[in-house]
Amino acid sequence: MPNAELTIFDEVEAAINAGSAEKRLETVRRVTDLFLLSAGSFNAEQIELFDDVLERLVKTIEIRAVADISARIALAEMSLQLAPVPQAPPAVVRRLARHDEISVAGPVLTESARLSPEDLVDIAKTKGEQHLLAISGRWWLKEVVTDVLLARHYPSVSRRVVNNPGARISASGFAIVLAQAATDSDLAVETGIRIDLPAPLRRQLLRSATEAVRSRLLTRAPPHLRDEISNTIIAVSNEVYREMAKARDFTAAKRLMVQLRQNDQLDEASLLGLAKQRKYEESIAALALLSQSTIELIRSLMQSPRNDGVLIPCKVAGLCWETVKALLECRFVSGSLSNDEQAKARDQYARTTGDSARRLLALWQAQASSGH
16 A cells, blocks of 8 residues: 555646646546545545545646536546545545535535534535535534524525424524415425424414415324324414404594595505504504495404405505505414415406406495395
8 A cells, every 4th residue: 555655646746746637637536536445444644645635636626727627527526426435535525515516515515424513504604505405405414504504594495404304403493494484385384294393383383374284284294293283273273263353442543544544644555554564453444444445344354264355455445466465464463475375366366357346345345234
């Protein structure tokens, strides 16, 4: 081995100092192959020697062939070869992991045991989405790493972390995921069936989840979680119903809306502001005036778990979709419509004509007045 070392490392020096780009690439492949041939039998000193030589070669290639496709291919091949090797030269692995090209960085980011949590945190803070996705696929991730991954707020990264059974997620990490899951039904389902999701956070997720998401959760949940999820759904459904059906005093809200209308200040913009702030009573009173309906009728439509009823007075009032969406979400203490619900409601709202909405609202108003 000593003579072989001298021979190959003399060749490395020559390649670094005076060799062509092709020679350097050939040399980096030869040194990598030589290392892999006996990686399991090298001692720490020999690994350090290979580490020093390979890092110098990689650095030379990066500096002298930044835009060279052959160089990137060679480094990507090296990354693939070294990624599964427990004894891989650590400095080289760290250098490859920080490479801007994901084809080079990806394999070691996903698999190499040579990268410490500190390495992963630093890379997760500074690199882009593709690098974060690669890290998210590692077979084991500590909370300190997933906290940084999730804090970058890439939906694709959050989904991959949540789908990774070996990724540990902190309560603060789950809080970020739940905020994203409010408009991502797939993420909501995958998060809800994680066995390490704290019970209070699972309750929070189920409280704002749609019926479709709750149904999918029950279908996907492992047996030991199914009863817990089912009982929680029943509990939060009762809570939401009591919240929506409890006695409310609309006197102040009605007085305020009448005053705004008298001052020519009651319009769609003011309604949108109220709905976004989830001012339930004020939003109902404003929509009643703008649609020339009654608070009692609008409240009954807002209490329904269905979205289609609320669309009718909104269409009569000539509201744009942004305001309609805010009103639909105003019905809940927290959370928002899923992407599927938004698409369905928006399509239905677009297909509803003003004339048909006015006829239907008049019919409902007449039925309410007659007590039917």
